[in-house]
């Protein structure tokens with residue numbers, strides 16, 4: 001099972017299925033939602049904390065993951081599957097735990113704003129474990145189809161079992177206040193009297209204000225209307241579908257289609273599904289079919305297909321993936337290189353990640369690729385004018401992949417953008433040294449933040465007079481199935497920006513990948 005399976009609802013989905021308030025034994029349906037068995041007794045008004053004394057395993061899993069994220073800086077997508085296994089959750093409970101975990105993490109900003117109205121002290125003064133239990137309770141009350149009494153009873157029971165009887169009383173009292181209003185009413189109260197659109201969007205769509213501001217700026221820089229911000233932030237709060245790619249010439253999607261995947265509409269040799277146990281697929285196990293976002297597939301294909309005028313060495317093009325770990329794009333590029341009779345060097349400084357690159361490349365003929373463990377900033381000096389095509393998939397804030405990393409919006413800081421800037425510039429500078437005259441460098445980030453995208457490209461290009469920006473939007477169109485991706489920036493007021501391309505989750509259902517293609521003349 002993928003860790004996203006079952007994480008369906010945005011935190012703002014309605015509570016339409018939440019009408020029942022009868023007591024009785026809980027059961028979950030296929031989507032992991034709790035249903036009541038019919039009984040007539042209404043237990044909502046009795047003290048839930050007095051009843052349930054054991055933690056429901058699915059809620060316990062969500063609580064443990066939230067604790068690992070807030071106390072140990074863990075990544076939810078890595079911890080969740082291990083906890084699901086450890087607690088032996090079945091498919092339905094795993095779906096419920098996934099929705100609860102990811103929903104509570106994504107919507108943390110909105111939920112904390114609600115909790116602030118219901119707790120008699122600053123949230124920072126609460127025991128962090130109590131705060132995590134409250135967030136789990138709020139998500140059930142505001143966005144899942146869990147009957148109110150079950151959300152209260154089970155969350156208070158969880159707090160009693162894992163934190164203690166005293167705190168469970170606090171959890172009970174606070175969640176009862178939260179439950180008194182539905183989400184739309186909370187949101188209108190929280191935003192009443194505010195005139196700052198950024199603040200309002202931040203509360204309503206649970207993104208830090210600096211990220212809302214950055215996204216708005218990026219939309220405008222790429223010639224889009226700022227009003228798209230709502231759709232963009234909403235897309236960030238949705239669980240992404242699983243995208244597969246069959247490595248060209250090596251992989252076959254028929255097994256995936258038999259397992260219920262549907263053909264991808266954006267890019268060739270791709271397939272989509274909302275979930276499923278990928279380890280069942282032999283083609284995934286042997287690495288010839290890989291999980292990869294459609295945006296990543298498109299940018300890799302655009303670089304492989306764009307016209308170059310450099311002279312191949314002995315008829316063989318030399319490609320370089322400067323920042324290859326963990327190897328997603330390197331695998332697709334290497335398969336495309338093998339088809340064209342080219343060779344690729346995949347570079348990665350982290351030893352662990354370089355090993356992952358080698359594993360990712362294992363399905364591709366071994367004479368097509370080499371993995372180098374080293375700093376990409378040195379390659380330009382060591383190998384000037386040596387490569388025909390270079391990918392610089394630069395280390396970045398990852399603000400374009402918030403759908404996949406539910407906690408990252410709270411962990412990232414504006415200062416990270418400034419800290420990454422020099423490295424991004426040095427890596428692109430190195431690549432421009434390493435590319436042959438007539439060859440092309442693709443500068444890619446999984447972030448739409450203009451300080452990581454347009455500003456880096458413009459700063460670095462200003463320092464040389466032998467560079468030319470190619471039309472990246474047209475290059476994406478050329479390798480897409482529709483031939484009309486719409487990622488180029490014809491509407492941008494700045495001519496140079498028009499040639500740089502930006503994909504968007506709310507438009508392309510992909511990560512927000514940025515692509516600039518630079519030819520050295």
Ligand SMILES: C[S@@+](CC[C@H](N)C(=O)[O-])C[C@H]1O[C@@H](n2cnc3c(N)ncnc32)[C@H](O)[C@@H]1O
Pocket residue numbers: 296322323324325326327328329330347348349350353374375376377393394395396427446
């Ligand atoms: C955005 S990730 C690349 C993702 C990869 N292309 C893929 O598709 O799987 C950026 C990578 O750059 C690596 N990196 C960090 N500093 C670097 C440096 N000085 N030179 C080259 N790579 C670097 C990071 O370790 C990380 O693996």
